[in-house]
Amino acid sequence: MGRTYQLNAKNSSKTALLTDLRIDVVVSGYMARTTVTMVFFNNTGDDSEAELIFRMGNDSVMCSYAIDINGILVDGVVIEKEKARKTFESEARREIEKPSVSIAEHVVGNVFKTRIFPFPLQQSRTIKVGYVEDLSTSRDNAFYILPLFFASRVPFFEMRVTCEGIGIGTPVLEFENFVREPLRMVANESGNENKHFAWSIQNSNQNIKSDFKLTIPNFLQKIILEKDDSGKFFFAISDLVPVPETPATTSKKVTVLWDASLSRAKKIAKDLEILQAFCKIKSVSQVTVVVFRDSIQKAKSFNISGGHLGDLISFLEKIPYDGGTLSLFSLPVTKNSGICVAFTDGFVSLDLDETMKEVEAPVFVVATAEEVNTSLLKIWARKSGGDFFHVKKNDSANEIAQKIGQKNFGFLSATYDRKIVSEIFPSVPTMVTDKTFKISGALCDEISEFSTVVQLNYGMGTDITHVQKYLLTSNTFTHTGLIPRFWAHKKIDELKLFPEIEENSSEILKLGQKYGIVTEQTSFIVLETLEQYLKYDIEPPQNLPFFKEWLSLISQRKAKANDEQENKMHSLLELWKRRVAWWNSDLSNPENDSLYHIHAFPFGAGVDKTENIFAREWMQYRDDECFRRELQNREIQRKREEKEERRRIEQELIEKEESRRIEQALMEKDREEEERRRIEEENLREYEKMREEEARREQEATHKEEKRKLAAMSSKEAEIKRKVEMRRDDWKRKMGRQEEERQNAERAKMEEEQLRIIAENEDKEAEEGRRREKERRQVKAKMLLERRNDSHDSPAPAQVKLEGFFGGHLGGKMEGKFGARGGSFTKAKKNVINLEISPNLSHDSMQFPPPIGGSASVSTLPPSLCCPPPSPPGQAFPAPALRGSPPSASMGRGGPPPPPPLKREQPLP
Secondary structure (H helix, E strand, C coil), rough: CCCCCCCEEECCCCEEEEEEEEEEEEECCCEEEEEEEEECCCCCCCCCCCCEECCCCCEEEEEEEEEECCCEEEEEEEEEEHHHHHHHHHCCCCCCCCCEEEEEEEEECCCCEEEEEECCEEEEHHHHEEEECCCEEECCEEEEEECCCCCCEEEEEEEEEEEEECCCCCCCCEEEEEEEEEHHHHECCCCCCCCEEEEEEEEEEEECCEEEEEECCCCCCEEEEEEECCCCCEEEEEECCCCCCCCCCCCCCCEEEECCCHHHHHHHHHHHHHHHHHHHCCCCEEEEEEECCEEEEECCCEHHHHCHHHHHHHHHCCCCCCCCCCCHHCCCCCCHHEEEEEECCCCCCCCCCCCCCCCCCCCEEEECCCCCCCHHHHHHHHHHEEEEEEECCCCCCCHHHHHHCCCCEEEEEEEEECCCCCEEEECCEECCCCCCCEEEECCCCCCCCEEEEEEEEEECCEEEEEEEEEEEEEECEEECHHHHHHHHHHHHHHHHHHCCCHHHHHHHHHHHHCCCCCCEEEEEECCHHHHHHHCCCCCCCCCCHHHHHHHHHHHHHHHHHHHHHHHHHHHHHHHHHHHHHHHHCCCCCCCHHHHCCCEECCCCHHHHHHHHHHHHHHHHHHHHHHHHHHHHHHHHHHHHHHHHHEEEEHHHHHHHHHHHHHHHHHHHHHHHHHHHHHHHHHHHHHHHHHHHHHHHHHHHHHHHHHHHHHHHHHHHHHHHHHHHHHHHHHHHHHHHHHHHHHHHHHHHHHHHHHHHHHHHHHHHHHHHHHHHHHHHHHHHHHHHHHHHHCCCCCCCCEEEEEECCCCCCCHHHHHHHCCCEEEEEEEEEECCEEEECCCCCCCCEECCCCCCCCCCCCCCHHHHHHCCCCCCEEEEEEECECCCCCCCCCCCCCCCCCCCCCCCCCCCC
């Protein structure tokens, strides 16, 4: 069956028109690189999305992919497969500004798929695909085969073939009308021993109905040495191994694992032929058949003694071939199975995530279809200790049957100088199924000149029976870029043998990205604008004009992210230190009260708030973890449902027997899966937005609470300040009063001292006045006594003149009473009273009211009044005084007390 390149529109049953096909083949040694450039014209009526499904040769590696953007071919870059799908779906569903995006990914086996968006109507898109494969060999010849078949003519077709090698003969080709057409030799400009040959064809309206086959005779080159752009050396060795004849197994019991899925319908003729040859050559007497598809049927045994296989062949032809295929590692293979032979193509559609379990007995896998899952079948056979046979149409059934069940002869190990050679793959024991065994290795870094020997050890079991040595020197090397990819491909194949090692998956991803290889974990992606590469953090090809700008922006982004991470770690570390300090502190001590207020974040948070922050973070983490687990459970459930749906679709497509419809249905299912994934991503984004909104509201509430606390604290501080001011004012007033009282007390003390001094002075003056008055009175009394003694006449009435302030109303009353006792008085003027006193009036009975103001003076007194009786001896003679008269102004406080005031109703004596 040939190979057809068809670009199908997503929403149309039509295929785009292939207007231009260019194929470039480069053969170097026993490696070949094929580059196919296709131009498609959109006449389908759909301008949304297009898909191209193409098949490569077995053990091929897709190493380049490009698509035209604005008339220029842009190379794709290798990224994770899941990331590439998400990026494509996100860009393809943009409603405005829809830039170009395209991906190329591995589907299954040797089938690859590209997706292109957009595909404008009545316009063309160019797709370029490149892959590497090693040549098949037979004796001294090497072969390159490119299947080609097109139902309609190709408007423009061009093919160029270049072949080089050491000591090779002239290559010949077979293609369409060219039969045994030799390639022409071209000049060798490199100066090495390689021979160079070339051939090309260019036609319009070309009709292509046959495969292209190139035969290279005298292919004797064993070692290919190549230097990559970084200066590192890689090598590949193609060893012609003399495979010895091994004794066949003696077991008469055979277990046949028969694949009865839809993909093997009407493709079992070669399998039955090999099975018949095997049973006759090995003299098998009993065969146990286990039929499997989407489930495992009960084993059925057949006795074939005498070589009669009619019942067995009839049974295998009549069983229905439908349904999917379950995991090969779930098949019942035990130590009692005898020789176990499996007939399958390896396309597993159910239990895709099944782990590779250990197999108890060797399994010899036979695959006769053109398209098989080579990598999976090799892994299954190698892990079980068996062998894998990919049978071509022209291969002899007897030769294949002879090899089934034989003891394993193969590559055991390699011996080399590890100071020069760093790695060689395969590095584990590997079956040698034909006479040619290929191995690849890499030299250590910074090795420029070298000469070393690599020894390949072969044998059975652990016994080395054959050794082959090869000399590696730095004299001759190439720059095709094929050997580094061949080495990476060999390493990836070995890493796939041990999927239980977690590091292998990441290592496969790194190798795919470094050497541009599409694997089960990687895909090619092509974007149009710088914004797309920045948005999805994808490194653009170095030949794009904005590559340096992308590097600058990415470095700035990483620097900013590192700063944010460093600040976050610093905050967390500070928070932890303060939390530890709080934990280790003695909270019963009032001095440690400040530890309750820890400000770990710019907005401030205490210990209680820190606890709340940790609690919220833990709850958020728990919710997110639960949500992720729920998504994982949903994804697992979705995959199970998808598997069931795929099986149902495959069963429906079995009846139609059209592989293209199967692929379209699978692609439709992929679209539905991507749509569901998109919906789930939208739901996830909505959930994240909801969470962000809740976080924002919570943060706003936190800020409001902090503002309220700050406001309350400010009002409390204002109240405290007001009370302090009031207390300060009270204290000032109190101190003022105390100062005033102190000053008043000092002033009163001073006044009292002054009054005391004045009183002392007055007492002294009064004492002096009394003494003088006493002397005067004594003198006056003596004079009066002398005058009295000298006078013999009757005493005349005394005339008394009183001066003072007397009320006007006293005159009449005093006159009446006074006159009745022998005297009278008259009021001369307002404050002067004249008295006339009888001499017979006694001194004691004479009383006068005291003056209201001023003083009273006596002008004339009778002798009886002026001369009181003599005093006793030693006693001072008292001075006469008018009863009721006030003391003199000259008398001090020490003088005689004043007489009681005269009452107005009291009669005078």
